[in-house]
Amino acid sequence: MGETILTMTGIQKHFPGVHALKNCQFELKSGEVHALVGENGAGKSTLMKILTGVHKKDGGKIVFMNEELTNLTPRQAQDKGISMIHQELNLMPHLSCAQNIFISREPKRGGIFTDDRKLNRDARELFQKLGLSLDPKTLVGNITVAGQQMVEIAKALSFQSKILIMDEPTAALTDKEIDDLFRIIKALKTQGVGIVYISHRMDELMKITDRISVMRDGEYIKTVATKETSTDEIIQMMVGRPIYEPPKSETSAKNEVVLSVENLSTDRLFNVGFSVRRGEILGFAGLMGAGRTEVARAVFGADPIHTGEIFVHGKPVRIRAPQDAVRHGIGYLSEDRKQFGLALGMSVEDNTVLASLGRFSRLGLIHLKKTAEITQEYVSRLKTKTPGIKQDVRNLSGGNQQKVIIAKWLVRDCDILIFDEPTRGIDIGAKSEIYKLLHDLAGSGKAIIMISSELPEILRMSDRVAVMCEGRITKILEAKDCDQETIMRYATMQEETNQKGEMTRE
Numbered sequence: 001m002g003e004t005i006l007t008m009t010g011i012q013k014h015f016p017g018v019h020a021l022k023n024c025q026f027e028l029k030s031g032e033v034h035a036l037v038g039e040n041g042a043g044k045s046t047l048m049k050i051l052t053g054v055h056k057k058d059g060g061k062i063v064f065m066n067e068e069l070t071n072l073t074p075r076q077a078q079d080k081g082i083s084m085i086h087q088e089l090n091l092m093p094h095l096s097c098a099q100n101i102f103i104s105r106e107p108k109r110g111g112i113f114t115d116d117r118k119l120n121r122d123a124r125e126l127f128q129k130l131g132l133s134l135d136p137k138t139l140v141g142n143i144t145v146a147g148q149q150m151v152e153i154a155k156a157l158s159f160q161s162k163i164l165i166m167d168e169p170t171a172a173l174t175d176k177e178i179d180d181l182f183r184i185i186k187a188l189k190t191q192g193v194g195i196v197y198i199s200h201r202m203d204e205l206m207k208i209t210d211r212i213s214v215m216r217d218g219e220y221i222k223t224v225a226t227k228e229t230s231t232d233e234i235i236q237m238m239v240g241r242p243i244y245e246p247p248k249s250e251t252s253a254k255n256e257v258v259l260s261v262e263n264l265s266t267d268r269l270f271n272v273g274f275s276v277r278r279g280e281i282l283g284f285a286g287l288m289g290a291g292r293t294e295v296a297r298a299v300f301g302a303d304p305i306h307t308g309e310i311f312v313h314g315k316p317v318r319i320r321a322p323q324d325a326v327r328h329g330i331g332y333l334s335e336d337r338k339q340f341g342l343a344l345g346m347s348v349e350d351n352t353v354l355a356s357l358g359r360f361s362r363l364g365l366i367h368l369k370k371t372a373e374i375t376q377e378y379v380s381r382l383k384t385k386t387p388g389i390k391q392d393v394r395n396l397s398g399g400n401q402q403k404v405i406i407a408k409w410l411v412r413d414c415d416i417l418i419f420d421e422p423t424r425g426i427d428i429g430a431k432s433e434i435y436k437l438l439h440d441l442a443g444s445g446k447a448i449i450m451i452s453s454e455l456p457e458i459l460r461m462s463d464r465v466a467v468m469c470e471g472r473i474t475k476i477l478e479a480k481d482c483d484q485e486t487i488m489r490y491a492t493m494q495e496e497t498n499q500k501g502e503m504t505r506e
Contacts, residue, residue: 261309266294352374469491
């Protein structure tokens with residue numbers, strides 16, 4: 001690590017009804033990877049948005065490269081060398097990689113026309129500097145999430161960035177892609193770039209960072225050297241309370257089958273079959289692209305089914321659209337909660353009752369007192385942190401947005417709940433609360449399908465695990481009898497076969 005390039009002291013920020021940052025501080029050195037951690041709502045993103053000019057601070061001082069910064073715009077912050085790669089990548093899929101990198105800064109010929117040859121050459125030089133094999137002419141919409149993230153990093157380097165802020169950079173990456181990202185981070189360190197690394201994955205923090213700063217409830221708690229601390233110490237500082245550990249139970253094994261799927265096939269699925277019992281959590285594991293989300297979407301009617309049957313409580317049902325699934329008591333919490341799970345411009349109350357309006361309306365009129373009462377009941381029951389039920393859900397943290405979606409399906413009284421990446425992008429404290437909610441829901445008799453890319457989470461929460469590879473279920477395992485290595489064996493098609501050479505499953 002080199003000299004200090006950034007100090008933020010006494011930072012204050014107020015939003016309507018919320019004191020978001022209370023006298024916060026942060027320091028960054030050149031060539032350092034400095035983690036900023038805390039539960040969702042702790043103030044991490046707000047602090048970084050103040051640094052990058054998205055929000056204006058209400059108090060405090062920011063000094064960057066010996067210059068005090070006041071009231072910067074995001075573009076001015078970029079021009080000074082402060083760049084942020086958001087969790088939701090800010091790229092235009094219909095433009096090429098090179099066009100995205102140099103948008104509004106394209107090299108010109110004769111001062112009028114874009115010099116495409118220089119544009120692509122400059123982008124290629126940035127990719128070579130990062131050790132990437134991306135083609136500058138490829139449309140961003142045609143490359144992987146990991147590739148898009150590399151384009152964002154290249155874009156930041158094109159501004160000669162001294163500070164690079166990464167918000168949950170590995171949330172949607174495979175292990176191989178994460179290794180590539182870490183390689184690039186180490187290369188940037190050697191070039192003197194200071195990196196602010198925001199992540200909820202403790203193993204990553206211990207592996208890649210030099211220092212860790214902890215925030216809680218809008219306040220700065222402490223900064224520690226990574227090599228001198230432990231995961232347990234960081235978690236304790238973050239949450240200030242015990243972390244929930246769900247008890248394992250085998251009571252669901254004898255319960256009735258609530259949902260059964262036989263020989264289900266779509267464009268990307270092949271003869272998928274499984275069942276879920278009342279009170280059971282069935283985990284779906286597999287590598288990215290294995291077909292886990294496609295199973296959820298097919299069962300929920302979001303994708304067309306070519307062949308196969310679905311049974312609910314032992315009776316065959318026809319599900320051609322999501323409204324059919326909802327009518328049969330199936331609720332789906334998408335991995336992309338902002339695009340498919342929530343109406344971001346609507347309130348907590350509106351989102352909570354959205355799937356059950358018929359229950360609260362008569363002659364076309366909605367009984368607002370009843371919708372308010374039921375929403376408040378679930379805000380209390382799920383311990384959703386919100387200033388009030390009229391608050392727009394866009395203003396809630398990720399974990400609390402997830403609780404609003406859960407409330408929506410609980411109000412609808414669904415017997416079958418499909419959770420697709422339920423803890424993606426939320427902190428360890430909120431994860432603990434989601435785990436407890438899932439366990440309590442199973443305990444109340446709900447049948448739960450949980451899709452997760454985190455194998456420890458699958459093993460921690462599931463009664464059984466369905467492992468997928470290339471659109472097929474290669475094995476269904478008892479969670480208590482398997483480990484991560486076993487799951488990965490079946491996730492990479494090293495499945496058991498019968499005497500006919502066909503894949504077998506329990």
